[in-house]
Amino acid sequence: MTVSYNQLAARRLDRISALSDGLFAIAMTLIVLEIRLPEAAGIRSEQDLWGALLNLSPRLVTYLLSFLTLGIFWSGQQTQLNYFANADRHLSWINLGFLAGIALMPFSTSVLAEFITFRIALLVYWLNIFLLGGLLYFAWIYASRAGLVRQDAGPDVSAALKRRIVVAQALYAVGALLCVINTYWSIGFIVLVQLNFAIAPRIPWLSRI
Amino acid sequence: MTVSYNQLAARRLDRISALSDGLFAIAMTLIVLEIRLPEAAGIRSEQDLWGALLNLSPRLVTYLLSFLTLGIFWSGQQTQLNYFANADRHLSWINLGFLAGIALMPFSTSVLAEFITFRIALLVYWLNIFLLGGLLYFAWIYASRAGLVRQDAGPDVSAALKRRIVVAQALYAVGALLCVINTYWSIGFIVLVQLNFAIAPRIPWLSRI
Amino acid sequence: MTVSYNQLAARRLDRISALSDGLFAIAMTLIVLEIRLPEAAGIRSEQDLWGALLNLSPRLVTYLLSFLTLGIFWSGQQTQLNYFANADRHLSWINLGFLAGIALMPFSTSVLAEFITFRIALLVYWLNIFLLGGLLYFAWIYASRAGLVRQDAGPDVSAALKRRIVVAQALYAVGALLCVINTYWSIGFIVLVQLNFAIAPRIPWLSRI
Amino acid sequence: MTVSYNQLAARRLDRISALSDGLFAIAMTLIVLEIRLPEAAGIRSEQDLWGALLNLSPRLVTYLLSFLTLGIFWSGQQTQLNYFANADRHLSWINLGFLAGIALMPFSTSVLAEFITFRIALLVYWLNIFLLGGLLYFAWIYASRAGLVRQDAGPDVSAALKRRIVVAQALYAVGALLCVINTYWSIGFIVLVQLNFAIAPRIPWLSRI
Secondary structure, rough: OOOHHHOOOOHHHHHHHHHHHHHHHHHHHHHHHHHHHHOOOOOOHHHHHHHHHHHHHHHHHHHHHHHHHHHHHHHHHHHHHHHHHOOHHHHHHHHHHHHHHHHHHHHHHHHHHOEEEEEEEHHHHHHHHHHHHHHHHHHHHHHHHOOOEOOOOHHHHHHHHHHHHHHHHHHHHHHHHHHHHHHHOOOEEEEEEHHHHHOOOHHHHHHHH | OOOOOHHHHHOOOOHHHHHHHHHHHHHHHHHHHHOOOOOOOOOOOOOOOOOHHHHOOOHHHHHHHHHHHHHHHHHHHHHHHHHOOOOOOOHHHHHHHHHHHHHHHHHHHHHHHOOOOOHHHHHHHHHHHHHHHHHHHHHHHHHHOOOOEOOOOHHHHHHHHHHHHHHHHHHHHEEEEHHHHHHHHHHHHHHHHHHHHHHHHOHHHOOOO | OOOOOOHHHOOHHHHHHHHHHHHHHHHHHHHHHHHOOOOOOOOOOHHHHHHHHHHHHHHHHHHHHHHHHHHHHHHHHHHHOOOOOOOOOHHHHHHHHHHHHHHHHHHHHHHHHHHOOOHHHHOOOOOHHHHHHHHHHOOOOHHHHHOEEEEOOOOHHHHHHHHHHHHHHHHHHHHHHHOOOHHHHHOOOOHHHHHHHOOOOOOHHHHOH | OOOOOOOOOOOOHHHHHHHHHHHHHHHHHHHHHOOOOOOOOOOHHHHHHHHHHHOOOOHHHHHHHHHHHHHHHHHHHHHHHHOOOOOHHHHHHHHHHHHHHHHHHHHHHHHHHOOOOOOOHHHHHHHHHHHHHHHHHHHHHHHHOOOOEEOOOOHHHHHHHHHHHHHHHHHHHHHHHHHHHHHHHHHHHHHHHHHHHHOOOOOOOHHHH
């Protein structure tokens, strides 16, 4: 009986973690490159430079938005990986798909930064977030069925991990829908949602989700 | 008796893994930069932006193609490193050669993305894949002979690892040959081969390889 | 009783370290890109090239300044992480904020390199350093209160870590204030402060801080 | 008695390794960006593309040269770190200086690639190599005196590590001097020296060094 390659391949959680940390680190640094330096030619006084830097503030907002997004998903994937006992090739590839979505973030961010008033730009950005949430959810479902989850992760842990993704994605969808009014409403709402996830204030009804 | 530097040098598998994870992470992120943002100047309506994004779809295909390629080789190298008990300086350098090939991927990808209808662009891309497969195969052969493979990796493991590389390279060669008809046939065929490796559907005659 | 997601999330110090090492590595490499190659068109003799390279020396100074800054904060964060026994989601997010500041460093560096005689450019750079120091201090305070610090880190360790941040930030503030005279005085003073932190000469009154 | 910050700072070898692996990975990938894609505008036939790719061959040579350089120094630093039992803040900073030199490699490489016939370009490149070798040597000397070297690294190991650096730097200096004749002689000689270090053929008088 021959051994199939697929039984041997890509079984190490630590390599998935290391690749992810590298990729997140690069994506987090590349999104800064969207905050482009003002042209030296037009700037002759301190006021000119001050004005030019103020003009960059919308790009600073999209930078913060994307850094929060990346931070939330880094944190989410880490939490999930922490509850896996083993990997197999399928789980590795679901995570590679997730990382392909992370690698697309600098692109989606620059589409949003460049065309901030366009609904399609916002939908591209939201689609990227939706893809990431979907793959994270799928990874958990797959790992549960394939018996790759650690024994000490009871049904309450599983419920908490899944609930967080569903609630977050529902809120992002609401944010995306707000672009019917205006893309700035969408961005404002999504930033608020993300700040809540990042800061996690101790408001009873908020911290339960 | 003096100790030779070559007996001391570069013996750590974990450093090879860490360098590889970093390099793969960067290559996976750089290939996204080929999906270049549409020029803001020409875009005045949602339709304009929609059209401009649609025009990017061939580049999205080459991005996915290259991400799949990088994922397959990351997975392949990881599987192999997993079966090594030790490294020596030669094994380190074969892996450095492999990583030099990975670092060339963003270049080959941009040649293919920019000149997608040219046969030479496709051959450059295929040559890069061939180089990677060849070095991976050579690393296994070398490690086997130098006694660097783990004791629990029996001949069936060795056969499975080598068979996978040979089958994959044969299929890539068929894909490259299809450029006699048309480069799109080549790309389509290679994407199908890679999706099969990534998804690994449970089709009996396919999963045996 | 349901488990809250926030109790489960982002508890691993090793993942914070790995993300940080990746992000610092990229920031340290990107700041080199500010040392831009002279235009090939205007260069016809060895003298031309020599002159063009000499013209790059102010950019080499800002590169060294930023490399020192990044090295000091890499070293400072590492020292701090070393004294943590555990992480929780809040500590992870404070560190993500710190990393967002590190990712901004290449931008602040290029503002300073491009507009080296402008006070606002220097203040942008200083603000970035201040943000990093502030978050590092805040991380230590938070971890102390949340009981995340290792048992063997006594009050003297805590005092030494906090004293270093306060002294360094006070010196940076003095450096920033020197821009009232001239930005070159500021840069010179900050470089001297940083060289002292990097080299740590055995001068009694200096090494006590 | 107060604890000094410098006694606590930056003592972890694994963090130095991780930062180094990240930085080497990025430098190895950035040097590929020097192999710039031919302009799409001028290329209308397979012959045009073939010609344009052939024109890139000098840049492929400088890429290989720099990849070999980076591989040799990655391997050298790894070998050295392997023989350290501990780090202290001074050793960390010597290694940060070494990494600053590695981060400069993409710049030196592009100077050489752009101005391949100029002696000053070659001297810039050689100076970078000399700086790296010097810091590696200095790191070993410092660690030996500060008692940071592992007990099992006897005087023969120390001699082998130091001999390798001295021999390599002597050969690089000979290569640099050959630019009196022609920069191509220098590059050819240095590539040969590096291929010898990378491949380490079993030639008795060569493998002793």
